[in-house]
Amino acid sequence: MKAEYLIVLAVSFIAPFILSFSKKMDFYKYSLRLILSLGIPFVLFVVWDFIVTSRGHWSFNPNYIIGLRVFNLPIEEILFFLIIPFCGIFTWESVKYFTRNYK
Amino acid sequence: MKEYTILAVFSIFLAIFADLVLKTKLIRNKRFWIFWGVMFILIFIVNGYLTWRPVVIYGNEFFMNIRLFTIPIEDFLYGFGLITLNIVIWEYCTRKFTKRSESKIT
Numbered sequence: 001m002k003a004e005y006l007i008v009l010a011v012s013f014i015a016p017f018i019l020s021f022s023k024k025m026d027f028y029k030y031s032l033r034l035i036l037s038l039g040i041p042f043v044l045f046v047v048w049d050f051i052v053t054s055r056g057h058w059s060f061n062p063n064y065i066i067g068l069r070v071f072n073l074p075i076e077e078i079l080f081f082l083i084i085p086f087c088g089i090f091t092w093e094s095v096k097y098f099t100r101n102y103k
Numbered sequence: 104m105k106e107y108t109i110l111a112v113f114s115i116f117l118a119i120f121a122d123l124v125l126k127t128k129l130i131r132n133k134r135f136w137i138f139w140g141v142m143f144i145l146i147f148i149v150n151g152y153l154t155w156r157p158v159v160i161y162g163n164e165f166f167m168n169i170r171l172f173t174i175p176i177e178d179f180l181y182g183f184g185l186i187t188l189n190i191v192i193w194e195y196c197t198r199k200f201t202k203r204s205e206s207k208i209t
Contacts, residue, residue: 052165061156065158
């Protein structure tokens with residue numbers, strides 16, 4: 001199915017996204033914090049991905065991507081570098097919350 | 104050494120370097136390693152699926168072809184570099200912005 005990579009991203013994203021609005025964490029308290037912590041690694045890793053994809057480090061199975069590309073990268077691969085870090089930061093905040101009494 | 108292997112290791116050095124320079128001290132924080140225990144499982148599921156189908160196909164001459172299930176070990180290093188860098192910047196900003204808003208109150 002063409003949408004498979006996109007579905008994997010959506011499934012990863014849905015629960016962290018909804019729960020990120022929980023009042024128990026101040027996830028959106030500083031919008032600049034979210035922009036910088038997602039944005040700086042995003043630029044770095046997408047540039048890396050553009051270069052190594054054209055060198056042949058990896059390729060994307062045309063059966064599982066919708067076919068929209070930015071230069072040589074499927075749109076899914078670019079979204080990956082925002083969605084997976086978002087899930088990572090959410091998981092980090094969750095671990096901090098659940099270990100708040102832990103020294 | 105293969106290109107992807109070198110770059111993946113480099114991304115870890117970059118994240119650790121950022122942690123040291125920005126003084127976020129995450130690599131010495133126990134909760135950070137608990138976090139990575141959880142993340143490892145989540146990455147294993149998502150990346151496991153992507154490499155098992157496979158959605159992403161790896162060029163043989165660029166990685167060592169040592170895999171955990173279907174996941175190249177370089178992917179774990181690279182994921183660690185990426186997300187640790189996200190968390191380092193997040194924690195750095197948290198400290199900066201919290202201090203600033205506290206000083207506004209007083």
